[in-house]
Amino acid sequence: MRDGAQRPIANSVLSVLPAATLVVAADGRVTYANHVAKRRLGLAEVDGSGATIGEWQPQTGALPKVLAAIAASSNWVPLRLSRDGETLHFRARGLREAGSDVAQVVLTEASDGTASFDDLSRKIRTLNEQIAIYQRTELRLRNSISLSRLLKRELVHRVKNNLAIISAILRSKARTTGNHDVSSALYDAESRIRSIAVVHDILDLSNQTDRVDLSELFDQLLEHIRSSICPDHLQVEANLTAAQAHIDIAVPLALLVNELVTNAIKHGFTGRAAGTVQVEFRAVPDAFLLQVSDDGIGMKVDAAGQVDTPRIVAAFAAQIGTTVECEVQDGTRWSAVIAAADLVGRPSMETLVSRAGAQRD
């Protein structure tokens, strides 16, 4: 720009540069700015308007002193200017027209390693801060999950105790009431509550909150039945395969087995001197087969040869997502097939709603 004839060309070249380029006096007044610089620094029209970069401040020191130091040599030095949280990176150097003592500074926005390094450093700092936040959040969530598990186990323990108390109260009332029908109804209720209590006993002992081993569940359930209602002339035998089940399945399954075995003991051997109730739970392809059979007198069948399935038995089977079938030949055999997927996974809300609907129908 020293040669007047070259000034228009120099202006044209500077105006089309993709980097913000401007010339300022040592006090911050803008004497030239290309289009990009005007936009990036938010400058009004420069010519004659007294535009200044005074609102932009360097990282250290006052802007006039920093500009004066830069104006004192032709070295390109890094300069960072900030305003309202926005930071621009420049390279700046002194500029003097021939024969002039007027100190000016030319600034061009940096696209070199200075800006990239600073930008990357800032991003890394932000990422590190976010990682720290995520780690703290993860710790809080883990603590929350641990507390939740603890509370759930405590809940299981209290439910188990409460069920045991209710069961004991019902059994006591059943013994002392003088009415046979009332006593029988109370024993039935106690037996069902005891079936649920067994599930919670196993959960409590194994420090679990939602899964039980079915062979252990059936073992304990049948042991209780043997010791409570099974007369000496009858045998209760079992052939069980180990399988884990969610309590949403285990509870109705325990109730179903309790109902079928109890019914067999109560009604299946009238007039017989001896008999056996057999409970079998074994794996079949993609499912498990539950069978409760006895060698007693056999259930009554209607004219079509069908057995009238007790409503409560059908209801428990529906909760598991299956149905029961009854075969009467040399005694009675109840069978139910339970899908393996239903045992291991908690039923979805859709499945539960569907089953509830089927039960109502």
Place this chain on the structure above:
Amino acid sequence: MSQKASEADLALDRDLFMRKLLRNLSGTLEDVVGLDAAEGYVSTVGGQIGDWIDDAYRQALGKKELGRKEVAEVCVDLKARIGGDFYLISADEDKLVFGNRRCPFGEMVKGRTSLCMMTSNVFGRISADNLGYARVELEETIARGDPGCRVVVHLKPQEDLQPDEREYYRLPKSVFDDE
């Protein structure tokens, strides 16, 4: 027989430690931000150091401003005080020409050309602040692999700058006062 660490024969002292530190620091700077930007950082520091040294000599010599001959003597002397071996080759009203046989940074300067901006800025700042203008040309440098340095301080402005030249103008006093 094991030897005590304090008796071990190794060339480690504060001076070597500082030179090694500067070598690694400037090397890291050149690698991370690039040579041009690294030179910019070293120039910023060099300008401040030059201003500080100029003030120190003026006070010690009891002079408000130094003449051309004194500027040349100061440049040679300051380098000698920090371990360099600069000498004046010629001096006239247009330029001061210096030679150098040993860099204050020693062997550690080889390959670290950004450190040469210390010499350019210190010589340039002292010359410009006392004589009004300086254009420092680094014709030969140990850092680039030359056997010695040849530094020319031009005292008269000219139209176009060569790639290895840097211009310095008289700095208004107090710019670096609080630094």
